[in-house]
Amino acid sequence: MTIALLRPSPVGNAIRVFITPPQKAERWKVMRRMDEAFRDENDPDAVCIYDGCDEKTFLDTHFLTNGKTYFYRLFCKAGETWMVDDTKSAVPECTFTSGGEDPQLILRDRLDYGLAELLKRRQLHHPHGKIPVLTAPPTFDGTTFPVVVVQFTSGASAEYGVGDFLGESLDEDDDEWEIDEGWLSQVQLTVVAWSLNADERIRLRRAIEYLLIANMSVLDASGISQISLQQSDHEDYQSYAVPMYQSVSTISCLAPRYVGHREDRIRHVNLQIKGV
CATH class of the missing domain: 3.30.2000 (STM4215-like)
Structure with a gap:
């Protein structure tokens, strides 16, 4: 499982997230922080970008500031166990002309x-x-x-x-x-x-x-x-x-x-x- 791609939107203040959860995953969460210090899937200091079992690509527009680095981590649940993926980062920017x-x-x-x-x-x-x-x-x-x-x-x-x-x-x-x-x-x-x-x-x-x-x-x-x-x-x-x-x-x-x-x-x- 992994966060396959983080793509900043050209309009700015938005990042499109692409994930590939494992086949056995029954549910997955994508969490976001301003640093890499994620605690777990219920981290109170992180923003939950997605929580469900259907979407594998979605647009994060939750209070993003252009030019700042945001860290994302994917948590996938299989049975009673939560699996954790590596952290990926991206910087939103306004680049359209x-x-x-x-x-x-x-x-x-x-x-x-x-x-x-x-x-x-x-x-x-x-x-x-x-x-x-x-x-x-x-x-x-x-x-x-x-x-x-x-x-x-x-x-x-x-x-x-x-x-x-x-x-x-x-x-x-x-x-x-x-x-x-x-x-x-x-x-x-x-x-x-x-x-x-x-x-x-x-x-x-x-x-x-x-x-x-x-x-x-x-x-x-x-x-x-x-x-x-x-x-x-x-x-x-x-x-x-x-x-x-x-x-x-x-x-x-x-x-x-x-x-x-x-x-x-x-x-x-x-x-x-x-x-x-």
């Missing part, structure tokens, strides 16, 4: 670059020589129009891989697997072009559409797919001192959202064949 490009930031940057080029071509105009591309609506006072705003409207998990896996690769240098888990998120962005001129609004609306089309390969390279666009024009004659003309572009897409972690490469597997 977040991944997936943010569609709002990518689109904001790509529109910023594209509008700057259209200004150079004199297809658009701005008194200051640059059309601001913001991520929140502008205030009227102190703002020189036109202005383009890229806002995040909504996001929801939409598509999942088998077991929530989105990809994996082997790092030959470190001899570790890099594993990504997550989903494809259905994201909706709202791009609003603000202008004081109705004809300029038309040019901005067309520019946003063409720039989106031109950037399809850039978005695809970032994992953003299934892009759709819907546009509409609006006017506001009451909220401001002058008429405000807006073109609203609603953009929907799928974007990857995942966390990555590393696992040791499996070199061998032990098999135990029970009675045939």
Whole structure:
């Protein structure tokens, strides 16, 4: 019998425990301490992680602190006798990394670059020589129009891989697997072009559409797919001192959202064949 493996969870403050109790075991306990001074299966200074006869792998989340060493010991009961295994230790750590490009930031940057080029071509105009591309609506006072705003409207998990896996690769240098888990998120962005001129609004609306089309390969390279666009024009004659003309572009897409972690490469597997 043994504690086969202690695997810290990438999220931190958790350790997954794998045990292999003997066939004759009728019950087993896994105890945890901050040192190796276990007394017995009823140690009052230890935390009982598991007490039963069914589970052979379980997640320990009982008040673990990242960076501290925890010791585990397996006790197995056969008849009236408790058998004791060697002590194993592990250190919980938060090691996951977040991944997936943010569609709002990518689109904001790509529109910023594209509008700057259209200004150079004199297809658009701005008194200051640059059309601001913001991520929140502008205030009227102190703002020189036109202005383009890229806002995040909504996001929801939409598509999942088998077991929530989105990809994996082997790092030959470190001899570790890099594993990504997550989903494809259905994201909706709202791009609003603000202008004081109705004809300029038309040019901005067309520019946003063409720039989106031109950037399809850039978005695809970032994992953003299934892009759709819907546009509409609006006017506001009451909220401001002058008429405000807006073109609203609603953009929907799928974007990857995942966390990555590393696992040791499996070199061998032990098999135990029970009675045939």
